[in-house]
Amino acid sequence: MVLTHLEKLTDEQWLEGFVEQWHLLADLSFSDLLLWVPSEEGERFTCTAQVRPVTGPTALEDDVIGETIINEVDHAVTAAFMTEQIAETSDNQISAGIPVDVWAVPIMRHGRCIAVLERHTNLMGVRAMGALEENYMEAAGVLTSMLLEGQFPLAPAMDKALEPKAGDGLLRVQPNGVITYASPNAITAYRRMGAQGDIEGEDFGELTRRLRHGVETMGQTVQSDLRDQRIAVFDVEQSRASMRFVLLPLEVADITVGMLVLCRDTTDLRRRDRMLVTKDATIREIHHRIKNNLQTVAALLRMQSRRMTSDEGKEALRDAMRRVSSIAVVHDTLSHTLEKDVAFDEVCDKILRMVGDLAAASGVVRAKRVGTFGVVSSEAATSLAMIITELCQNAIEHGLQSSSGDIEVRPRRVDGELIVDVVDDGVGLPEGFDVKAQESLGLAIITTLITDLGGTVHLGPREDGAGTVARLNIPVTEF
Incomplete structure (x- = not known):
């Protein structure tokens, strides 16, 4: 049996897999499908x-999802469940003024009915x-028979964006491997792959x-799948075109009656994927x-600072070098991800190591992060990195007075806000300190950037x- 690998699934899992693929039966039968699941007593569906x-x-x-059928003995769903045979309404039903043909098909598994499939066909739209x-x-008739025998061919899970549908291309293949029918879309797809003559x-x-x-790529098990008629999903890709195939063996009463092949021209999708990959690589x-x-x-600023004779000039160049380096940290993080958002904890940790190395003129500065920033948008990451850099530098220069000490960055998210405390154990703020009255370039940068956020x-x-705390309050909506 082809489907023995499905026996380990529970009934609920099997039905979920069936619903994932029942669009095939709906398209082949030109019908709406409803899945009716019985209660434990079998009296309610x-x-x-x-x-x-x-x-x-x-x-x-x-x-119709959520509706129930209760103790309706004459209902086709109830009849199909009780008799384990297909039940068909004797007279066409009228739905919204449209004549509808209704079938109820018991879904069998392990010799028992686990659910009922109700099929509604719009007779006004019957195609020539x-x-x-x-x-x-x-x-559709073969698949319905397989459903009655618990052998509906569930294909492996696949990318929904590439999954072939009946309308994309369909082949009927006999047990001897001969194609007896190819839909127009299937023929077009084969032609694009270079096939000639009649399919x-x-x-x-x-x-x-x-x-x-x-061909550039093809599944390694395709040859055995074609030979043994096992369920298979594989791709055939060439430089000019590509196709995805799904092979579904058809069996009635354990006798193979052929194979249903769904195929889809994925050339444009593959080309788009390659363009996106190229775009992502370019951005990185x-x-x-x-x-x-x-x-x-x-590095140039560092070299220039070493040539300066003025202590004030050296310090200014070091500050500029540190600010440029903090921006570089953000771009380094963005170069390793495809996401437009940044896990800012890694950025902060790099900044703390860098600031501690560059800013302490003497002694040992122990800088660490306690807590998590979470994800920050790439647009806000650069500004936040600059702010953290400046606050840590101020803590080292003024709080620790360029000596030894501890600095902690404590981020947390509370009630829609990102709160960040930069704490030092230094000498503290002078009496009468007013941040608005300060003319420091670092504080001016912090004020400008935090306002932008x-x-x-x-x-x-x-x-x-024992020390100073600088607190940032930033709305999370900015991230």
């Missing part, structure tokens, strides 16, 4: 899922029968293998180059009086 066809008009304009419609209906009458395995000429490279350029600028900054003594 609840509709847990609904799907409409994309190949024809809907028969149910309203959502042609080769496509005949093959769709025949395939119908070709051996599916040989036809698909011929596409491997010049830009951040990397910006970081390198900023580090070069910082819509936040506030406050400097004051620690509660124990």
Whole structure:
């Protein structure tokens, strides 16, 4: 049996997998599908899922999910569950003035009915029968029979963006491997891959293998899947085109009656994916180059400071070097991620190491982070990095007076705000200190940047009086 690997699933898991793929049955039968799940006593049925066809008009304009059927002996769903046979309404029902054909199909598993599938077909929208419609209906009939036997072919989970649908391309393949029907979209997809001549009458395995000429990638198990007719999902990619295939074996009463092949031309999707990958790589490279350029600028400032004879000039260049380096840290972090948001804890830790190394003229400065910033937008990360750098530098120069001591950065999020305390154990603020009256460039930078972020900054003594605390309050909406 092809589906023995599904036996370990619970009934709920099996039904979830069925609902993931029942769009195939809806499209092939041109019908709306409802899933009715019984209660433990079997007297109540609840509709847990609904799907409409994309190949024809809907028969149910309203959502039915959540509705129940209670003790309705004459209802087709109840009859199908009790008899474990397909129940069909004797007369066409009228839904919203539209005649509708209704079938109730018991979903069997391990010899018992676990749910009922109700199929509603809009008879006003019945399509004129042609080769496509005949093959769709025949395939739907086989799948319905397999559902009755508990053998509905559940394919492995796959990327929904690439998953083929019936309308994307469909092949009917006989047990001997010969293609007896190919939908127009399937033929077009094969033509784009370089196939020539008629698709119908070709051996599916040989036809698909011929596409491997010049192929860039193809699943390693494809050959055995084609030979053994196992459920398989694989891609055939060439430089000019690509296709995704889903192979579904069809069995009735344990007898293989062929294979249903869904195929989709994924050329444009693959090209778009490659463009996105290229774009992401380019953005990362830009951040990397910006970081390198900023580090070069910082190195030049360091070299220039060593040539200065003025202590004031040296200190100014060191401050500029530190500020440039803090911006470089942000771009270094952005160069290693595809996300537009930044996990700021890593940025803060790098800044603390850098500030401690550069700013202490003597002694040992122990700087650490206590708490977490969380995720910060890339737009706000640079400003926040500059603010943290300046506050730590002020703590070292004025609080610790360029001597030994401890600095802690304590971030936390409370009631929609990011609160950051920069705490030192230094000499504290002088009496009558007013941040607005200060002419320090560092404080001017902090005030400007925190205003741009819509936040506030406050400097004051620690509660124990041993040092200073600078508190930032920034609305989380800015991040």
